[in-house]
Amino acid sequence: xxxKFWLVxxxxxxxxxxxxxxxxxxxxxxxxxxxxxxPAVKVAPPPVVVPQPAAPATRAGSYSDAAQRASxxxxxxxxxxEVKHPRQPMMDDPVFRYFFGDQSEGPTQKSNNLGSGVIVxxxxxxxxxxxxxxxxxxxxxxxxxxxKARAKVIGTDPDTDLAVIKIDLPNLPTITFGxxxxxxxxxxxxxxxxxxxxGQTVTLGxxxxxxxxQLGLSAFENFIQTDAAINPGNxxxxxxxxxxxxxxxxxxxxxxxxxxxSLGIGFAIPVSTAKQVLDQLVQTGAVTRGWIGVxxxxxxxxxxxxxxxxxxxGALITEVFKGTPADxxxxxxxxxxxxVNNKPVIDSSSMLILISALAPGNAxxxxxxxxxxxxxxxxxxxxxxxxxxK
Numbered sequence: 001x002x003x004k005f006w007l008v009x010x011x012x013x014x015x016x017x018x019x020x021x022x023x024x025x026x027x028x029x030x031x032x033x034x035x036x037x038x039p040a041v042k043v044a045p046p047p048v049v050v051p052q053p054a055a056p057a058t059r060a061g062s063y064s065d066a067a068q069r070a071s072x073x074x075x076x077x078x079x080x081x082e083v084k085h086p087r088q089p090m091m092d093d094p095v096f097r098y099f100f101g102d103q104s105e106g107p108t109q110k111s112n113n114l115g116s117g118v119i120v121x122x123x124x125x126x127x128x129x130x131x132x133x134x135x136x137x138x139x140x141x142x143x144x145x146x147x148k149a150r151a152k153v154i155g156t157d158p159d160t161d162l163a164v165i166k167i168d169l170p171n172l173p174t175i176t177f178g179x180x181x182x183x184x185x186x187x188x189x190x191x192x193x194x195x196x197x198x199g200q201t202v203t204l205g206x207x208x209x210x211x212x213x214q215l216g217l218s219a220f221e222n223f224i225q226t227d228a229a230i231n232p233g234n235x236x237x238x239x240x241x242x243x244x245x246x247x248x249x250x251x252x253x254x255x256x257x258x259x260x261x262s263l264g265i266g267f268a269i270p271v272s273t274a275k276q277v278l279d280q281l282v283q284t285g286a287v288t289r290g291w292i293g294v295x296x297x298x299x300x301x302x303x304x305x306x307x308x309x310x311x312x313x314g315a316l317i318t319e320v321f322k323g324t325p326a327d328x329x330x331x332x333x334x335x336x337x338x339x340v341n342n343k344p345v346i347d348s349s350s351m352l353i354l355i356s357a358l359a360p361g362n363a364x365x366x367x368x369x370x371x372x373x374x375x376x377x378x379x380x381x382x383x384x385x386x387x388x389x390k
Contacts, residue, residue, distance in 0.1 A: 066190055067202045069244030072144045072173035073119040074237055076194040077128060077151075077165075079136035080112055116193035116237030117141065117165065118246060122172050125282060127274055128236030129251050130156045130163040141167050144200055155281035159219040159289070161251055162274055163236075164281040175238060178245030180270035183207055183224065191228035191250055191266065193237025203229040205264075212267060213349035217252050222353055223267040224248045230266035239268040249274050276357075290358030291384035292331070292366075293324020296348040299336050307334075309372060314338040315351040317368070329379030331368065338374070339367035356384060 115132030119125070126141065133139055139151040149167040156163040187207045195201055205228025213221040226239065230253045239248035248268030280287045297303075299314040314336040320326050337345050340354040341364055358364050360383040368375050 063188070063190060063204065063242060066240060066242055066244035067192070070175055070190070070238055070240045070246070071192055071200060071202065073175035074144065074192045074200060075117045075119060075126060076142040076197075076200070077115045077117050077126075077132055077236060078112065078140045078142070079114070079133055080138040081136050114194065114197050114233050115235045116233065116250070118236070118238045118249065119172055119174050120177075120246075120278060122174050124167045124169060124172060125154065125278070126151065126165050126167065127249055127278055128163050128165060129249065130158050130161045132236045133163050133165060134158075139165060141165070143169075144173075155285040155287075157277050157281065157287045159287070160269060160273060160277055161218045162249065162269060162277045162281075164278055175240075175246045176244065177271055177275065178241050178243075178247040180224065180247040180272045183210065183241070183247055183270075185209060188242045189226050189228055189247065190240050190242075190244075191226065191230050191234060191237065191268075192240065193230070193234035193250060195229075195231035195233040197233055205229070205266075208265070211350075213347075215252075215267070217267070220273070220353055220356060221349060222270060222273060223251075224270055226266050226268060227264040228266060229264070234266075247271050288360060289356035289384040290360055290362075290364075290381040291324075292326040292329075292355055292379055292381065293321040294326045294331065295319035295321075296337070296351060298347045307336075309336070309369065312336075312338065312369075313344060313346050314369065315345050315348040325379050325382045329366070329377045331366065331377055331379070332370065335368040335370050335375075337366060337368050339365075341365055342367075355381070360384075 113132065113136070115128060117126040117128035117132070120127050133153055134156065136153075139153070140148060141151045142148050147169060149169050151165040151167045154164040154166050185207050189205055189207055191203045191205065193201065205226045207224060208227050209225035212223040212225045215221055215223065217223075224239065224247070226248075228239070230237075230250050234250050235252070237250045238246055239250055241247050248270055250266065250268045252267045254263055254265035254267075277287055295318040296315045297318055299312070299316045303316055304310065304312070317326075317331060317333055317335040317337060320331050320333055337351055339345055340351070340358075343354055345351045345354065358381040360381050362381050364379050364381050366377045366379055368377060
């Protein structure tokens with residue numbers, strides 16, 4: 001019975017589906033009133049994600065951030081001056097005088113020089129080397145942003161080979177001062193300037209030595225030595241640390257070639273010295289230094305043995321000029337100066353720097369070794385005479 005019922009159900013279902021197919025094909029309008037299943041919802045495919053480049057970051061071994069930070073404040077300096085040629089013997093000839101008149105002076109010719117400088121104030125003050133702008137009749141400054149301006153000399157200090165010039169332009173980029181007294185041998189540095197007038201150039205090196213002196217470059221020497229390439233035209237440019245902070249003013253190189261090509265031995269004036277000179281030149285147009293009036297030399301091992309003194313650091317006083325602050329303070333030839341206001345004297349160069357940093361008119365305590373005993377002398381500091389011009 002159940003099997004018969006199942007056969008009847010299957011036949012009825014088959015007939016119903018056949019009728020539904022025929023009606024939906026021939027008369028679909030008859031099915032419009034019937035409920036329909038909701039249409040399938042098509043899910044949109046996820047959007048294609050295109051990988052984006054990562055934001056620029058400081059690359060290992062790259063100093064582009066330091067260069068970009070310091071370079072806008074480094075300028076090119078072009079100077080022009082009239083050079084008088086010596087009078088030629090033919091000018092004294094009577095025949096020459098008859099036709100050309102009395103030529104009291106020889107002909108003149110314009111001489112061009114180039115160098116670099118560093119903008120240290122938005123008021124337009126620029127630090128450079130004294131030898132870059134010395135005796136210049138015209139000074140033109142070219143900025144990294146292609147602007148140009150005439151500059152005037154605020155002051156020069158040949159004793160350190162530093163000078164300050166000034167331009168009048170708006171929105172000037174300025175450099176950030178670093179701490180040269182915290183620099184160490186092996187620190188990475190960048191030299192920025194305009195070598196050979198090819199345009200602003202950045203070179204990389206390290207600090208090779210500190211406190212270089214007795215090079216015969218200037219009266220006060222306390223140079224930072226670097227192997228970053230410094231060439232003609234770099235004079236007055238910036239020596240910056242790995243963060244782009246100014247730590248020195250490039251001033252000289254050691255070279256065996258007439259053109260002065262770099263051999264990896266360059267010298268920069270520490271920014272600590274440059275800032276002291278900058279402040280005084282801006283305020284007064286000149287630099288005032290302390291002076292006591294003595295002749296000195298390094299206190300070497302041989303000198304220590306001849307004086308029967310233990311070897312130590314210091315400066316040997318070889319001469320005391322009459323009537324000078326040292327003479328009035330009781331200093332004698334043969335004394336070994338070992339400290340100035342409790343600051344140790346390493347050698348004659350460091351002694352010169354320590355004395356020059358004292359304000360004229362102020363009292364200073366000078367510790368000397370005399371007859372194997374330490375003696376404190378009170379000296380009223382004088383004003384260092386201006387160097388004689390040859």
